[in-house]
Each structure stands twice: as C-alpha cells, then as structure tokens.
Amino acid sequence: MHRVLVLNATYEPLSIISVQRAIILLLKEKAELIEAAEERLHAARASLPVPLVIRLVYYVRIPRQVTMAPTRHSVLLRDNFTCQYCGTAPGRANLTLDHILPRSRGGQTSWDNVAAACKTCNVRKGNRTPEEAGMLLRRRPGRPHYLAFLLLAQAGAQDLWSKYIFLEAGT
Ligand SMILES: [Zn+2]
Structure with a gap:
C-alpha cells in the first residue's frame, strides 16, 4: 500500500x-x-x-528542530551514500565516516566535521585536514533539516x- x-x-x-x-x-x-x-x-x-x-x-x-546526533548511518544518508571527496558511491559497506579535522587532532563528531568517505579516500587522507591532503570536500557538511x-x-x-x-x- x-x-x-x-x-x-x-x-x-x-x-x-x-x-x-x-x-x-x-x-x-x-x-x-x-x-x-x-x-x-x-x-x-x-x-x-x-x-x-x-x-x-x-x-x-x-x-x-529536534537535535539528532550524527551517526555513521545518518551521515551516510545525509551524504547520499556518496564519498564526499571523490564522488563515488561504492556502497554502504565500503563507506566510512571521515572526521574532516581528524579526531586525533581534536576534531569532534559533529555534523559539520564528519563526512562520508570511501575507504580509499579515507586512507589517502589519513591524519590530515582536507587542505593538507589536497582533497576538497564536494560540499560543506552541515546539520540536515x-x-x-x-x-x-x-x-x-x-x-x-x-x-x-x-x-x-x-x-
Ligand atoms: Zn572517495
């Protein structure tokens, strides 16, 4: 129905x-x-x-607006299951939650600091910011409506x- x-x-x-x-x-x-x-x-x-x-x-x-925490699932959904660095959609299992400013450097798990990334991009970016890695985000992440x-x-x-x-x- x-x-x-x-x-x-x-x-x-x-x-x-x-x-x-x-x-x-x-x-x-x-x-x-x-x-x-x-x-x-x-x-x-x-x-x-x-x-x-x-x-x-x-x-x-x-x-x-109700506060909703960014989780792996909710971020992948927000980002349409698409790597925010290279633009590929390798499938849910091959996507990771990337901390734009790495957690090891104080980056928070907040809507504006997480993005879907394919495993290749996540490994390539490593412990760097997008600027340092020369990997630009396709769009500025934010809290979804x-x-x-x-x-x-x-x-x-x-x-x-x-x-x-x-x-x-x-x-
Ligand atoms: Zn990628």
Whole structure:
C-alpha cells in the first residue's frame, strides 16, 4: 500500500501518512491533491485517484528542530551514500565516516566535521585536514533539516517525493 507525503501549506514536507488518512483529509477539504498514482481507489459510491502527495490547506507550525546526533548511518544518508571527496558511491559497506579535522587532532563528531568517505579516500587522507591532503570536500557538511531527513530516510522507493524533500546544510 502506498503512503502519502503531506506538505504544509507552504509546500514544506510535513509528514507521511496512510492513504486512508490522506483521503479523509481530502474529503474534509483540509488538504488538496498534489500528485496521484495512475490507479484509482474504488469506494462504494465513487472512484478516487490514489493520493501520493497532498498539501494542507492550512499552515501547520513545525515544532522546533529536534537535535539528532550524527551517526555513521545518518551521515551516510545525509551524504547520499556518496564519498564526499571523490564522488563515488561504492556502497554502504565500503563507506566510512571521515572526521574532516581528524579526531586525533581534536576534531569532534559533529555534523559539520564528519563526512562520508570511501575507504580509499579515507586512507589517502589519513591524519590530515582536507587542505593538507589536497582533497576538497564536494560540499560543506552541515546539520540536515530534521524533518526532511526523516522523510528521506523513509522515502525509499518513493522517487516522486524527492522533489519535495530537500536537505539543507547549516541551520
Ligand atoms: Zn572517495
């Protein structure tokens, strides 16, 4: 069964709900249909498109950002399972968590000091900073937007959602 991405009135991703709940929101006119599957649902009296993305009619205030620790998994997910030095995607098992300023030199495990790195790049960089190693990061790492991150983690096969979900560095 599909799940449905809910966007705020401002088009920010808000949550993921069941098709059933989405249909209730649509029928109560609390949300509008943004994207639907090709198949239709056949209810007693009507046939409805299966919603994939809906948008709330009213703005919902998003609670303040929840603190989320950078872990190997969450960092690899943020970095899209791509080495942030050479840009290859060698698969989860071949990626490491690189401390940009090495731990041995006081580098912290914080969102702005860790990046996904393939084993080759990690070994090559060794105990150096990117500048010292002449290995530039493809983008400045930062704390991902919590909700976008959660949604991305859940999205999986739902490629359609990706255009509504952005990872924002910083904040
Ligand atoms: Zn690499």
